[in-house]
Amino acid sequence: MRRIMLVVAYDGTNYCGWQVQPNGMTVQETLNRALSELCGSSIQTIGASRTDAGVHAKGNVAVFDTEMRMPADRFCYALNTRLPEDIKVQASREVPLRFHPRYTSTVKTYEYRILNRKLPDPTRRLDTLFVYSDLNLAAMQEAAECVIGEHDFRSFQASGASAEKSTVRRIYSSEIRKEGELLTFRIVGNGFLYNMVRILAGTILEIGRGNLPSGSMRRILEARNRAAAGPTAPAHGLTLIGIRYPEWEKLWAEK
Structure with a gap:
């Protein structure tokens, strides 16, 4: 199992915030869907910052675990072809499995x-x-x-x-x-x-x-x-x- 870190930018105008929720589309849900399609299995990301509805980001951070062997720095390119114009991954890299984007000093x-x-x-x-x-x-x-x-x-x-x-x-x-x-x-x-x-x-x-x-x-x-x-x-x-x-x-x- 590998852990991949993504740096994610988005225009939050059309989303109900970052975190998955039942009352509307969110950035995380959109990202999860694109990742699941790319990896061929259900992917659930862990986000660093749960921005509110309408808030934007140039560098939010999320991680996900996968068995896929694609080079880590290529995930951003593969994902961006599957994401809408108002959400784009800026960088991707492999990190240790023990790395957690929220429970780490930032x-x-x-x-x-x-x-x-x-x-x-x-x-x-x-x-x-x-x-x-x-x-x-x-x-x-x-x-x-x-x-x-x-x-x-x-x-x-x-x-x-x-x-x-x-x-x-x-x-x-x-x-x-x-x-x-x-x-x-x-x-x-x-x-x-x-x-x-x-x-x-x-x-x-x-x-x-x-x-x-x-x-x-x-x-x-x-x-x-x-x-x-x-x-x-x-x-x-x-x-x-x-x-x-x-x-x-x-x-x-x-x-």
């Missing part, structure tokens, strides 16, 4: 994009949140930087989310980048709670609009209460940029 990177202009741009409607109001960029940047380090992010966990063993996460970097009318909230951490990045983005936007006081992010963190934070930003502005596995990367590089 570094995850997300971006939330905001188009800040007076009129919407229809070409960006599927992957960028349109905001017409003036925004205080300095206050937003201060709020973004405030979450760097290890904190209890209970205030930024979706209400009713399944209980986590710990709501403490470490954020390695967090910033707002401005390129013309496009603002990008980019955050890198060792893990994220359910809806955490979208709630952070929504809170930073409220600070930028002046609906929450400038400098209030630290108080919101310390409250450890979802009611203290801002709204959950819409899903379509969020993209999972990539997932790294530092403990394994040296081993993979040597092969």
